[in-house]
Amino acid sequence: MILWIKNARIATMDEDIPEASSAVVNGKYFAYVGDEAGAKQYVESQPDRDVRELDAGQRRIIPGFNDSHMHYLHYVKTKIHVDLTGTTSMRELIDRMREGLRHYDPKSGLWFVGEGWNHDFFEDENRFPTRRDLDLISTEHPIMVQRACGHIGCLNSKALELFDMTTKEAVEYSKYADVDETGEMTGVIKESLFDYFKSKMPAPSIEALVEMMIDYQSDLFESGITSVQSDEYNYTPEGTFFELQDRLRREAEQKRLRLRISGQALYFKPDALEEAFANGYDHTYGNPTLHISSTKLLVDGSLGARTALMRQPYADDPETSGLAMFTQEELDELVMISHRNNTPAVIHAIGDKAIEMCLNAIERARKTMPYLTPRHGIVHCQVTDMDLIQRFKELDVVAYIQPVFIDYDMNIIYDRVGRELAETSYAWKAYKDLGIHHPFGTDCPVEPFDPFKGIYCAVTRKGFKSDQPYVPGQALSVEEAVYAYTAEGAYASGHECIKGKIKEGFLADFAVLDKDLFSISPEEILETSVDLTYVDGECVFDRAAAIDR
Template sequence: MTLWIKNANIATMDKARPHAQAAVVIGGFFACVGSEKETEAYLSVHPQEELETIDCGGNFVMSGFNDSHMHYLHYVRAQKTAVDLYGCTSLKEVLSRMRRALEQDYDPSLGLWLTGEGWNHDYFTDEQRFPTAKELDAITTEYPILIMRACFHIGVMNSKAMELMNINKDTVGQYGVYAETYPDGTPNGVIKEGVFDDIKARLPMPGCEQLLEMMIDCQKDLFECGITSIQSDDFKYCPEGHAYEMMALLRTAAEKGRFKLRMAEQALLPTHADMDEFFDKHGFDDSFGNRTFKINCVKLLSDGSLGARTAYMRKPYADDPTTRGIAIYEQEELNSLVLRAHSHNMPAIIHAIGDGAVEMCLNAIENARREMPHLRPRHGIVHCQITDKEQVERFKELDVIAYIQPVFINYDMHIVYDRVGKELGSTSYAWADYIRLGVHAPFGTDCPVESFRPLPGIYCAVTSRDLNGSGPFLPHQILDRETALYCYSAQGAYCTGEENIKGKIKEGMYADFIVLDKDLVSCTDMEILEAKVLRTFVNGKCVYER
């Protein structure tokens, strides 16, 4: 089937021809992009047996959104199995929602834990602190409970959950700063970072086949928001020991046309043993996959989150001088892991929020480029929130991608000066600085830390305001509309080495595009948040229609 797109207001993301009114799609690729007369002339020279005309009614058309960093499988599991704790304004409300879920929804015969996701103690109006095991025990000591902070770097377990994970007064010491205790040395249920990740990976969960069906079903949620491509960190959200089976199932589902969302896996491999299994035992690299599903890079975590004060800083936190956060690795170990990925010509992308962690990541990438300069994988730093000017300049010098989540300022603008001080805070969230320097800066959401909806992120990027309109936070980092849209489409394709095939409405590129009811270039700021996706196309086929 050939498509003739007419009467459209097309933002092509192609700098050679930024605007068009019509396009022809043949076999899942754009064959002609231009005016209606140009596309009509093309079709007269290249007549098509089956031609479907799409009259866009003058509506805005652009390439599909590409979320450059999220956790799709985590989102899917949360949609199906977790209690929603987002929006809780008190500790009391968190406990109330969990108690209600236990009484009304929880089925212990399934063998799953009672889990909840999305609380943020900074929004509590009663006590601004982490919950503890004692409070969760007041809900139940018979069944295991785990509740996860919105950043997903902190979790809290009840005593039954700790019993199942063998965390007690005798064992808690082995976890160091990653497991908190009461004054008497008894674990209080709070777990952090790598320990938290390991426990999440060990939770009972549906099998791979069932998870695959859930992932296929949830595609529609993303298509409804205009997302046609994602880059997703999922290894730790697969059933323990079955990540490679999950990858194979996704590849097959994509080949059969059941999984249509274009997905690039960011494989979390935090240890040399994990890399041994990936590269040596399974023989994986970034050649695994197909046009829809592929493995793109190695993912590492170098620190925690700003809200939980586990992001690693070069100096102590302004509002808690007793801590600089948590560095997951020593510099030598991080260097070694990045170099291991680099030696396979595979990008390493590293979670880093604090300026101390960003510095370590830049050093590790610099070391890899120095040791093996003949290889040029597209390394990156995910989040890169707290930075000074010199660090931002090093991104350009070392050719490091800055994976940015503009929607983060909706929360962070209200805490960052308290956490790190005005001087350092004012050089952070440096989106415009990266782009002015020529650093590749793809946008994303870190879903389910934030909603995967792209439009709130675009609004934050072009206004430097929170979603209630407060601000501007950093006026010098405000982006123009075209740049923000480019970062949410074409820039994402660069990360996965697909900049010549995806992310633009241009001849020879994938026909992944969306139709919206608002012109995102010229509408008012608030209308960005109100805009609706009318239709979403992947590979030239409509996968969503409002």
Template structure:
């Protein structure tokens, strides 16, 4: 036996929600779960015995939707999270260039600004004129925290060939001033007009980025992630990304189980991918091809989430659907008929109507029982859509940490009447819909305990609002933990191999500093990860 963990409070998250006190692991799998005496009978001279000293042992956490490569890539760039004004953005970036002595002509990327968090000056988007104050010698691109808007300076626009004569593109737009001049704000698909000109990293550089990202994920108790990577970095070369993961796997350097949510937003990209023989399930326990991932709309913060009615605080827009109905129908049907699972980003109700229509058409033409198709985010819902989840047996990929920001803006964006049926996680779960919890990192942090805290309290990380934002839609602690363990395993068709601490399953576990089931809910966010076990090996220890 390789390792034995004793004197723990082992929450197995099995079908009976049973507890044990010891676990034995061998060859990356759980060999025995039971009492200390039962498990120690398997000990031999080479067994490492680890005393958990009464701490809680859970299955390793599974983030059902995030962007690992994007997170890892942006660790190399300007961190704009927490900036308080446009002037603060300018100052932080000037310091970044100076400290790193970045030569003229090199691209400068920044990520994480959100004008709604500005505490100085106006809560407005930066423009090229603001970025030009940083430098006109470096092409500069800043990505909003939602990843649905980028700001470019004059140099970046010059290199991308963007002028007042450049045509707009369907599924996106770039903003113009009163004279028809682009001001550097690019929304949705129009972002590609700029980002397609940023130099592409090599496979070795991708691997180095991923190693750092995986290490940080392990610190949060994550052992599995379902990650949308294919368009996360310049070049959008999915073959290089797959190659990087495969090489890390062969080198024994993967410390996360990767279920790739394959962003392939055109028929050309999807057909090329399928022609290469890729399908959902291709791979092994360390790296596996997951669903076709599509972006149905934008974000609530940027007012690009597609709604059926105009925004309450901006009546001139209903948001931006990324596809026409015909386009989404074609992509969904192609994936459906070629053994690809489907997961579509939909924040607005208009986008969900379109995607459910496409899924229903495909399933009617070619019925499939256990498809596990899903909606990622599923925030702005109405009664019809809530019922449609159950009718189509669709998975709801939810991000509880979104409450941290959204409770401040949602009512002003969509109005109080529609808000009643939004963020309805308890309604979905109790109607029999499968939910899987995630973070959408790096849009938000992948700190799982913060996500569980917000799921069960409906409060932000400062404890507001008092009593919770939507207390009638909170999850229990048990339900939230399930969403970050077995819920994620279900979405990847892996509930029989991971997600709970049961004999024969993969030995992925996490040790917490306090018992999440026994402490006050408001203190969940203060729990620390003490140890992360991946494939039977300790990959993080506090």
């Protein structure tokens, strides 16, 4: 089967042929990219005359978007949770949960969960919900509400009763549980303890989760996303992450799973990481649709919750400098294990101290085994100075960036870290100018996966309701932002020779847009939609057909 794309404006992301008007897909690969005369000549030279034509009507075509860091399974599970996004008060949070309780089925065996709230937006009480707040919803059913950042969870009394705090792991992580003046748990749990809790919380079966991941891939195709790099570890029933990978791999081979997923496999302990590598779950595992790209590690928390690890105390809360998930020695060991297995370590770090720890660990691994060159990276890398950014370049570290974060963070960064450090943070242009690889993503469901929101923030350095830009000198062009969302993402997952560009020999993953991103105003970027999305040269989303249905 041949697909001839005609009458198009193709932004290829290929520096050799940056613009094209026509392309030909043969099988699942681009076989020709250039002008219509060349495309016609190629088609006529082929013995296979089963040719379909796609008249783009002068619409803009780009490679499929690649979200370089998200939590796809977590996004899928939000579909069965209460949406608390946009909650403006503690009272509203309680009311929304009470309304959601009407649809909760205790016989499912699942807990009653809500997520997406941010206490910074509460107009009545600017604090985390406690067990006493959540007990107003129910004392009969276990309840958990998760902050938008994903690093804080709040439990009601029934949930605390069911959560076994006597296990080895719970005792080890007990410092991440808030207690009141009497020493009683308030219901607020953070970071490693919250991650451990999520691994223990009842979840749908693996079979059900796989079906949900297949069903909801269409949501991403609607936004032109054809690839994601996703951390699913905390969102599977305990001990079943690799079973999930095996099942998804089989579904990909049967072409039920079309969304390309590169797994960022999360670990907390060296023995678990060693065991995974011993069983073949390294960066060589998988197929072109489903594979494991990296080892995921968590070093600190979030800026909003003041758990991001800072060198100095927070400017607006001098009692804390954030939370460290590992000592330097513990982090060094985990990075060394991943490096020894030639698998990238992709490390969550937001605060400048956490980023420094990551760079130190990567430097030690590279010096110890210079003959191995896995593409280590730091996810978020938000609070930086120029010396830290220069070390990214020196150590060849990938900077995984989420431009949409500034919609919220630009409103708190000055208060959290002070003016001097705030103005060297979220320094996207500095990464680009130094030649540091900087793939874009969203951390969905922390933020929506809509790539046009990320492009808008990267280009304007503004939030969606802000008039003034934040450090406008760090803005990128539209072309640079799209490149970061496509070709840079492919580099980060190790696929730069097979996807991320519209180029001969590359997988035919692409999106047809209803507006030309490269000629419209920044405000119109937010109004842009995807008309068609293709994976392997086959249409997986058609807006017109969806509207007709």
